[in-house]
Amino acid sequence: MVSNSVSITLPDxxxxxxxxxxxxxxxxxSIGAGLAKAALAGKVDGKLVDTSHVISQDAALxxxxxxxxxxxxxxxxxxxxxxxxxxxxLFPDAQVTIGPTIDNGFYYDFSYKRAFTPEDLVAIEKxxxxxxxxxxxVTRKVLPRDEAVKYFKGIGEAYKAEIxxxxxxDQAVSLYTEGAFTDLCRGPHVPSTGKLxxxxxxxxxxxxxxxxxxxxxxxxxxxxxxxxxxxxxxxxNMLEEAEKRDHRKLGKLLDxxxxxxxxxxxxxxxxxxxxxxxxxxxxxxxVYVDNGYQEIRCPQILDRSxxxxxxxxxxxxxxxxxxxxxxxxxxxxPMNCPGHVLVFNSDLRSYRDLPLxxxxxxxxxxxxxxxxxxGIMRVRGFVQDDGHIFCTEEQIQSECxxxxxxxxxxxxxxxxxxxxxxxxxxxxxxxxxxxxxDRAEEALRNALRACAVAWEExxxxxxxYGPKIEYHMKDSIGRSWQCGTMQVxxxxxGRLGGEYVxxxxxRVAPVMLHRAIVxxxxxxxxxxxxxxxxxxxxxLAPLQVVAMNVTENQAAYVTEVVNALKAAGIxxxxxxxxxxxxxxxxxxxxxxxxxxxxxxxxxxxxxTVTARVRDGKGGGENLPTMSLNExxxxxxxxxxxxx
RNA sequence: GCUCUUGUAGCUCAGUGGUAGAGCACUCCCUUGGUAAGGGAGAGGCCACGCGUUCAAUCCGCGUCAAGAGCACCA
Numbered sequence: 001m002v003s004n005s006v007s008i009t010l011p012d013x014x015x016x017x018x019x020x021x022x023x024x025x026x027x028x029x030s031i032g033a034g035l036a037k038a039a040l041a042g043k044v045d046g047k048l049v050d051t052s053h054v055i056s057q058d059a060a061l062x063x064x065x066x067x068x069x070x071x072x073x074x075x076x077x078x079x080x081x082x083x084x085x086x087x088x089x090l091f092p093d094a095q096v097t098i099g100p101t102i103d104n105g106f107y108y109d110f111s112y113k114r115a116f117t118p119e120d121l122v123a124i125e126k127x128x129x130x131x132x133x134x135x136x137x138v139t140r141k142v143l144p145r146d147e148a149v150k151y152f153k154g155i156g157e158a159y160k161a162e163i164x165x166x167x168x169x170d171q172a173v174s175l176y177t178e179g180a181f182t183d184l185c186r187g188p189h190v191p192s193t194g195k196l197x198x199x200x201x202x203x204x205x206x207x208x209x210x211x212x213x214x215x216x217x218x219x220x221x222x223x224x225x226x227x228x229x230x231x232x233x234x235x236x237n238m239l240e241e242a243e244k245r246d247h248r249k250l251g252k253l254l255d256x257x258x259x260x261x262x263x264x265x266x267x268x269x270x271x272x273x274x275x276x277x278x279x280x281x282x283x284x285x286x287v288y289v290d291n292g293y294q295e296i297r298c299p300q301i302l303d304r305s306x307x308x309x310x311x312x313x314x315x316x317x318x319x320x321x322x323x324x325x326x327x328x329x330x331x332x333x334p335m336n337c338p339g340h341v342l343v344f345n346s347d348l349r350s351y352r353d354l355p356l357x358x359x360x361x362x363x364x365x366x367x368x369x370x371x372x373x374x375g376i377m378r379v380r381g382f383v384q385d386d387g388h389i390f391c392t393e394e395q396i397q398s399e400c401x402x403x404x405x406x407x408x409x410x411x412x413x414x415x416x417x418x419x420x421x422x423x424x425x426x427x428x429x430x431x432x433x434x435x436x437x438d439r440a441e442e443a444l445r446n447a448l449r450a451c452a453v454a455w456e457e458x459x460x461x462x463x464x465y466g467p468k469i470e471y472h473m474k475d476s477i478g479r480s481w482q483c484g485t486m487q488v489x490x491x492x493x494g495r496l497g498g499e500y501v502x503x504x505x506x507r508v509a510p511v512m513l514h515r516a517i518v519x520x521x522x523x524x525x526x527x528x529x530x531x532x533x534x535x536x537x538x539x540l541a542p543l544q545v546v547a548m549n550v551t552e553n554q555a556a557y558v559t560e561v562v563n564a565l566k567a568a569g570i571x572x573x574x575x576x577x578x579x580x581x582x583x584x585x586x587x588x589x590x591x592x593x594x595x596x597x598x599x600x601x602x603x604x605x606x607x608t609v610t611a612r613v614r615d616g617k618g619g620g621e622n623l624p625t626m627s628l629n630e631x632x633x634x635x636x637x638x639x640x641x642x643x
Numbered sequence: 644g645c646u647c648u649u650g651u652a653g654c655u656c657a658g659u660g661g662u663a664g665a666g667c668a669c670u671c672c673c674u675u676g677g678u679a680a681g682g683g684a685g686a687g688g689c690c691a692c693g694c695g696u697u698c699a700a701u702c703c704g705c706g707u708c709a710a711g712a713g714c715a716c717c718a
Contacts (some may be wrong), residue, residue: 051685055666078684107713115646115647116647117647118647118648178704196677203647203648203712204646204647204648204712204713205646205647205711205712205713205714206645206646206647206713206714206715207645207646207713207715208645208646208714208715211714211715212715213644213645213714213715214714214715215714217645217646217714218646218714219646219647220646220713220714222712222713248710248711252654253654259709259710260709261691261708261709261710263707264708264710273711310718312718316718317716319716319717319718335718342663348712366717366718368716368717369644369645369715369716370644370709371644371645371646371713371714371715371716372644372715372716372717373710374711378717399665463718467679474664484718550675550676550677550678551673551675551676551677552675578674578675578676579681580674580675580676580677580680580681581676581678582676582677582678582679582680582681583676583679583680583681584678584679585678585679585682586678586679587679587680588679589678589679590679596678598677598678600677601677602677610678611676612678618679619679620678621678622678
């Protein structure tokens with residue numbers, strides 16, 4: 001006789017015996033009424049299930065509540081369903097599609113005859129609240145695939161039916177029902193809608209069905225959901241704070257740059273913004289020099305025939321700006337590599353010359369789709385710190401390793417801590433043998449291993465000519481942007497006739513490594529501004545010191561101090577205006593100037609300075625009064641340390 | 644490029660079918676004041692652009708351009 005008894009092991013390793021199969025909810029109830037009420041889902045042998053899930057064999061079980069990360073995930077997922085339920089109540093003609101969780105919330109895509117408006121959103125959110133308050137049970141049902149397809153076709157949900165049809169025929173699918181609404185879903189879900197208490201609909205947007213721009217556009221509603229009201233408030237507050245760090249806002253506030261209709265996707269750099277640019281550029285120039293690169297400069301406009309050789313003319317013309325003159329067609333360069341190959345080709349190269357490293361501050365133009373433009377992060381005209389290394393296959397490994405080390409050191413100097421590294425691996429359509437790709441991909445992995453950093457691999461995302469490492473950074477609201485890259489390319493140099501003479505007097509095409517540390521200076525400076533919330537480190541700050549007089553009486557002394565600072569190479573401004581000192585301090589605090597020198601009669605008599613240092617929180621504090629020379633060496637030390 | 648939203652003074656934003664308003668900034672005057680906004684006066688706008696509807700359009704409609712959010716794209 002087979003026993004029906006089940007023993008359940010809880011996370012504290014205690015074991016509970018049941019003489020019959022039990023549901024997660026029953027186990028929770030056996031532990032305590034409070035837990036039974038708090039239970040959102042269960043984790044049986046590591047697998048997330050509903051509280052109604054019946055356990056019929058010995059198993060390890062954790063009751064999932066809103067204290068667990070899994071619990072929050074379940075809440076968000078169930079809130080997405082609640083959203084769909086509310087939409088179907090208010091707009092019965094709308095068709096549901098998919099509704100996954102995302103960072104901080106969820107979204108759900110609907111097909112409807114018109115887009116939802118912000119007013120609709122208010123009504124939908126209200127309806128969601130009502131449905132949650134009714135504490136409607138959420139129940140699960142399993143159907144054979146074909147029956148599920150029939151069911152959804154029967155209720156006019158064509159998209160759902162299409163999704164299920166793409167599931168293998170022999171698989172059963174689970175359906176979840178709450179009130180009058182039934183949705184296809186793997187689950188798990190909260191046991192009833194009453195568990196969903198803290199949520200807010202954020203925005204509407206368009207999104208393509210199945211993520212393909214050839215398909216119709218659906219209406220997507222984004223929402224956020226939390227276990228506690230305070231968490232949601234903290235999140236909304238964080239978003240608000242992050243908006244203040246937006247580089248477009250700060251660019252205006254700090255008078256760094258502007259953009260205007262006449263040049264969409266292109267930047268007008270103002271003196272202060274260009275000062276930052278120059279600091280970044282000079283820094284990177286030194287990086288070139290210190291690491292065996294020779295800086296070069298190539299033309300912006302190149303004949304059509306060259307772009308035909310590279311394949312751009314046929315494949316990427318839509319993204320290129322072109323021009324013509326005297327019956328010749330020209331392309332404005334979207335990348336710097338061909339120019340570098342032409343410099344390489346300008347002489348007969350020996351294997352002894354390799355690796356040959358060229359670096360350029362290469363100005364590129366790409367006619368990006370209008371909807372892709374974003375402040376100075378995604379632009380049509382930009383400058384790359386673009387380098388190309390011509391080398392042999394044996395040299396790939398060391399070049400990649402050295403580059404990775406260098407890139408990480410540079411990011412550290414600019415104050416970045418959070419860098420996501422990815423390796424994009426071979427796509428379906430690619431050139432070169434599998435062995436070559438294996439070696440190249442492994443070289444990139446080894447380069448990262450050497451620095452003991454973690455990375456993510458993206459299969460199929462590589463370029464057709466070779467794999468690449470990508471270095472990503474986040475902006476103020478968490479959007480990820482690619483900055484640096486290291487790409488192995490077996491194709492381009494040979495395609496443009498690049499070759500060197502090897503030990504055996506054979507002419508061979510070199511491997512070309514494409515590498516950039518900051519990527520585009522525009523994007524990098526944008527990220528830099530957001531990461532530092534506009535309070536750039538002293539070495540990058542456009543204005544490092546402002547010296548101001550308390551009254552007219554100290555004007556000459558201020559001028560003397562400012563001249564001394566200028567002579568020391570410090571970026572300084574004298575403010576002798578007839579304004580109150582508190583007014584001046586406020587103005588420069590808003591401008592996030594690192595050091596303010598307040599010079600009154602006391603300082604003038606003693607030949608000293610009183611410096612107010614920016615505190616990073618929008619305020620400032622006074623340093624003890626010191627001699628001018630002490631101040632100068634303090635500033636110079638801090639600049640040198642890139643603090 | 645697609646969906647939605649937006650475009651009014653240098654900036655941030657009100658506002659109305661009868662050609663516009665605030666705060667800050669700007670100019671001038673008074674004020675010489677020790678750590679986040681002293682007081683007064685003044686100047687400043689083709690209400691993104693074009694075409695319609697209307698006796699009359701910044702406001703309503705259509706189109707264009709640009710920006711914002713998301714999607715797609717990022718060789």
